[in-house]
Amino acid sequence: MPTVRSKRSFAPWADSTERPLLRIEDVSKRFGGSAAVDKLSLDIYQGEFFALLGPSGCGKTTLLRLIAGFEQPDSGRILLDGVDLAAVPPYRRPVNMMFQNYALFPHLNVEANVAFGLKQEGLAKAEIAHRVADMLAMVKLESFGRRKPHELSGGQRQRVALARALVKRPRVLLLDEPLAALDKKLRDQTRFELMDLQRKLGLTFVVVTHDQSEAMIVADRIGVMDHGWLRQVARPADIYEQPNSRWVADFVGDVNLFEGVVGEDGLSVEGTPAGTLRVAAKIDAKPGATVWLAVRPEKMRVASEAPQSPPENCAAGTIVDIGYLGELTIYKLRLADGAIVTAAVANTGRAAGPPIDWDERAWMSFAPEAAIVLTI
Amino acid sequence: MIPKRTFVEKLAVRIPYAWLLVFFLVPFLIVLRISLSQPALAQPPYAPLFNLLAGWHGITAFFGALSLDNYVLIGSDPLYLLSFVKSVEIAAFSTLFLLIIGYPIAYGITRTQHRIQAVLMTLVMLPFWTAFLIRIYAWMNILQHDGPLNQLLMALHIVNTPPVWLATDTAVYIGIVYSYLPFMVLPLYATLEKLDESLLEAAADLGCPRSKIFWEVTLPLSAPGVLAGALLCFIPAVGEFVIPDLLGGSRAPMIGQTIWTEFFGNKDWPAAAAVAVALIGLLVTPIVIFQHQTMRAVERG
Numbered sequence: 001m002p003t004v005r006s007k008r009s010f011a012p013w014a015d016s017t018e019r020p021l022l023r024i025e026d027v028s029k030r031f032g033g034s035a036a037v038d039k040l041s042l043d044i045y046q047g048e049f050f051a052l053l054g055p056s057g058c059g060k061t062t063l064l065r066l067i068a069g070f071e072q073p074d075s076g077r078i079l080l081d082g083v084d085l086a087a088v089p090p091y092r093r094p095v096n097m098m099f100q101n102y103a104l105f106p107h108l109n110v111e112a113n114v115a116f117g118l119k120q121e122g123l124a125k126a127e128i129a130h131r132v133a134d135m136l137a138m139v140k141l142e143s144f145g146r147r148k149p150h151e152l153s154g155g156q157r158q159r160v161a162l163a164r165a166l167v168k169r170p171r172v173l174l175l176d177e178p179l180a181a182l183d184k185k186l187r188d189q190t191r192f193e194l195m196d197l198q199r200k201l202g203l204t205f206v207v208v209t210h211d212q213s214e215a216m217i218v219a220d221r222i223g224v225m226d227h228g229w230l231r232q233v234a235r236p237a238d239i240y241e242q243p244n245s246r247w248v249a250d251f252v253g254d255v256n257l258f259e260g261v262v263g264e265d266g267l268s269v270e271g272t273p274a275g276t277l278r279v280a281a282k283i284d285a286k287p288g289a290t291v292w293l294a295v296r297p298e299k300m301r302v303a304s305e306a307p308q309s310p311p312e313n314c315a316a317g318t319i320v321d322i323g324y325l326g327e328l329t330i331y332k333l334r335l336a337d338g339a340i341v342t343a344a345v346a347n348t349g350r351a352a353g354p355p356i357d358w359d360e361r362a363w364m365s366f367a368p369e370a371a372i373v374l375t376i
Numbered sequence: 377m378i379p380k381r382t383f384v385e386k387l388a389v390r391i392p393y394a395w396l397l398v399f400f401l402v403p404f405l406i407v408l409r410i411s412l413s414q415p416a417l418a419q420p421p422y423a424p425l426f427n428l429l430a431g432w433h434g435i436t437a438f439f440g441a442l443s444l445d446n447y448v449l450i451g452s453d454p455l456y457l458l459s460f461v462k463s464v465e466i467a468a469f470s471t472l473f474l475l476i477i478g479y480p481i482a483y484g485i486t487r488t489q490h491r492i493q494a495v496l497m498t499l500v501m502l503p504f505w506t507a508f509l510i511r512i513y514a515w516m517n518i519l520q521h522d523g524p525l526n527q528l529l530m531a532l533h534i535v536n537t538p539p540v541w542l543a544t545d546t547a548v549y550i551g552i553v554y555s556y557l558p559f560m561v562l563p564l565y566a567t568l569e570k571l572d573e574s575l576l577e578a579a580a581d582l583g584c585p586r587s588k589i590f591w592e593v594t595l596p597l598s599a600p601g602v603l604a605g606a607l608l609c610f611i612p613a614v615g616e617f618v619i620p621d622l623l624g625g626s627r628a629p630m631i632g633q634t635i636w637t638e639f640f641g642n643k644d645w646p647a648a649a650a651v652a653v654a655l656i657g658l659l660v661t662p663i664v665i666f667q668h669q670t671m672r673a674v675e676r677g
Binding site: 101117 | 588596597
């Protein structure tokens with residue numbers, strides 16, 4: 001029985017002695033003229049929950065299909081346990097896929113769907129029945145074995161698809177937008193179930209999603225993908241707090257970007273729409289170089305009066321938009337030169353109304369530590 | 377609440393029923409009534425005739441004269457049973473050959489690009505642009521003793537003496553399979569074209585090799601198309617007249633030929649009608665019921 005590991009201490013990618021379970025080496029795949037996957041390299045480790053996050057058309061599904069064997073790479077190698085998969089047809093790969101539309105066999109009932117993969121292995125009838133029953137119990141579908149897929153709800157079909165792939169005990173389970181077809185409430189609940197299942201079984205999951213909160217919640221690491229390559233691979237918190245580019249900062253969550261040039265002391269950025277802004281650590285760029293400061297809306301402060309001290313990282317503007325979300329209020333502030341700054345303020349008290357109103361003058365500010373310096 | 381149907385909507389629902397009533401049920405009842413009559417040297421060549429002028433007495437006399445004699449006749453004379461068996465045999469094997477030939481064609485077409493699919497389907501339908509009878513005459517020409525087929529077989533040294541094709545069952549099979557092929561390909565293509573590609577990938581992903589995917593996924597999922605195509609070919613093939621008459625022999629006639637002979641050769645309309653009714657009762661009705669049940673099952677699942 002695999003032990004339930006702690007999420008925080010799990011970091012095989014940081015250990016240079018650890019061998020990856022799945023290694024993607026310089027893989028490219030072109031369709032017509034355009035590259036769906038472009039010289040992409042990635043290591044995925046045993047027991048990892050890896051999320052490929054990106055906008056639609058970024059090549060994430062193609063990458064998944066390359067791993068499953070439905071597509072052949074034009075160049076590069078995909079290795080599982082050090083073995084090149086190029087010569088291994090999909091039906092012999094110890095990798096299973098959960099399809100976005102679930103792809104359940106409509107002519108077979110739930111049991112037969114789940115048993116399908118085991119029958120291909122030529123297992124004994126009793127063994128198959130036993131494993132199917134176990135798996136259906138695990139996804140809480142014990143009493144639905146005789147039903148046909150069309151007699152199930154969307155959530156139940158999703159579980160059958162999951163059970164059908166998991167029952168094969170794959171080395172890597174590939175999930176293509178596993179929750180996209182579910183409604184919001186069910187999706188939120190299923191995310192946690194998926195995580196539990198993955199940890200309980202100690203399997204390696206690679207999930208493709210365009211939903212960043214899904215990737216954030218479930219994944220050990222996220223690979224942010226764009227135009228066929230990985231812009232950043234890191235833990236969810238690192239992707240959010242330390243994006244490596246404006247593109248990633250902007251794609252994952254909301255962000256305010258201030259463009260300016262590095263000051264002489266290396267601790268300030270000059271000429272931004274909010275004036276000179278100070279940062280907490282020395283900027284890794286020459287004075288005079290163009291950089292961007294990224295500040296998340298929830299790290300912005302908004303006040304109806306000018307802050308007394310310190311006066312740094314502060315700019316005045318006019319409130320142009322207020323969005324009340326319940327737990328948060330979103331303020332949009334137009335600075336003197338027209339730049340819009342977004343601030344998300346937690347509604348911790350039970351105020352009768354927003355302390356600042358539309359068209360009023362307000363001040364935004366942020367701590368030097370809140371700013372992320374981006375050079376690309 | 378279901379809104380009340382307007383007059384036009386009611387009409388739209390009733391038109392198909394009216395069509396069936398006028399063009400199927402009424403002719404069937406006429407044939408049924410003839411099948412219960414006796415042949416007569418008269419115009420029309422059967423008795424009794426319905427005589428309304430004789431009043432109530434005429435009606436009772438009419439019904440009193442109806443009998444099941446013709447059914448007794450076709451039940452006792454082995455000629456009819458033999459031609460019935462022959463028809464079913466020819467139609468069944470033809471349907472089998474059509475499936476064996478039509479399935480790969482339909483499957484192959486769905487594997488091509490979308491634009492090419494339309495072209496290929498047009499090609500499948502193309503023979504319909506010439507008259508059916510002309511195409512069968514063309515086959516008579518192809519299959520005759522010194523026809524192109526035998527010339528080809530001789531030239532290729534496949535045979536040394538030209539085989540006889542015409543007036544054999546083989547010629548009938550060739551004619552039926554050739555003529556009915558579009559009716560088999562069309563429903564198969566419609567079903568296979570809808571087949572979800574990801575199901576085949578899922579099967580492969582779960583460890584099913586290519587050759588097995590066809591038997592485990594593609595074929596079961598195309599069953600409605602197979603059934604539709606088989607019925608679309610089998611039912612008219614059973615009653616086929618022109619093809620066996622022009623290409624087949626006369627030793628064991630098919631049921632269509634038997635009906636024709638009774639009708640035009642022997643001028644025995646009642647016996648011909650009885651054979652036709654028996655054919656509907658024994659074959660067509662069970663098939664229609666079976667198809668109805670299957671289609672309902674398909675709709676449900």
